[in-house]
Amino acid sequence: MTSEERQRKVRWLMRYRIAEKRIKRLEAEKERWRERATCTxxxxxxxxxxxxxxxxxxxxxxxxxxxxxxxxxxxGGKHLTLEDIVAEMDALDRELQEAIYRATALRRDIGQAIDALSDDREQLVLYYKYVDGLYLEEICVRMGYSFRHIQRIHNDALKNIKMSYNVM
Known part of the structure; x- marks a missing residue:
């Protein structure tokens, strides 16, 4: 596997973590708007x-x-009316629901690709890394293997995983 193929697979697997971070950012922004609504x-x-x-x-x-x-x-903040704030929160709600839907679809696609691997250890390492967002050091502790061994399992898993290109 070339370095370019490896990077493409890692980027493909990282999409779910990125989607999760976007959801957290939208939730934080919605909370800021809620605070504005209560301070006006x-x-x-x-x-x-x-x-x-x-x-x-x-x-x-x-x-x-x-x-x-x-x-x-x-x-109350920058001449915003309560109606403006409610409209902004409603738009954020729709964006948040769409982001959650996308993250769920990504999680399903990535989960199917990981589940298609034959080695259970490879599946577990990929789930820990790309779904749960753990670092390899944390995975070592959870699985009871050395760092170098987890790196080998991770590299083998990246070689064996087949990407699905059902990008939404």
């Missing part, structure tokens, strides 16, 4: 430090400086 206010809010003159005399210099500043207006 419909009208500006004004803050004043202290109004009464007798209380002003008791202030420190820093408090007096802050008290003389113009009022602060707090708005």
């Amino acid at each position: 206010t419909t009208a500006p809010t004004y803050f004043k430090y202290i109004d009464k003159q007798e209380d002003k005399d008791k202030l420190t210099r820093e408090q007096r400086r802050r008290n003389e500043m113009p009022p602060v207006i707090v708005r």
Whole structure:
């Protein structure tokens, strides 16, 4: 197997891990939009430090400086309305569902290719590496083999695996 073929197979197997990372990124983005929705206010809010003159005399210099500043207006993030945020979250939901569907299809294709291998150890190494996302060092510990032996099993598995080209 040439180095180019090996790289192509590794990229093909890594698609599922990349799809999983995309799902996590979309979930995090959706959570950020949810936080924006809970932090918005419909009208500006004004803050004043202290109004009464007798209380002003008791202030420190820093408090007096802050008290003389113009009022602060707090708005909910960048003039977004609640409807804008809900629409963005809805679009993210659709994108997230599509990403989950794609990841499921990728997982099925990769799983079928791995299951077609005759050696159980090769199957297990490929599942650990490309589905569970473990490093070879972690696989060594789980399987009880040396690092070099896991490398050999991994290389043999890459030689023997047949890629399916059902790319969505």
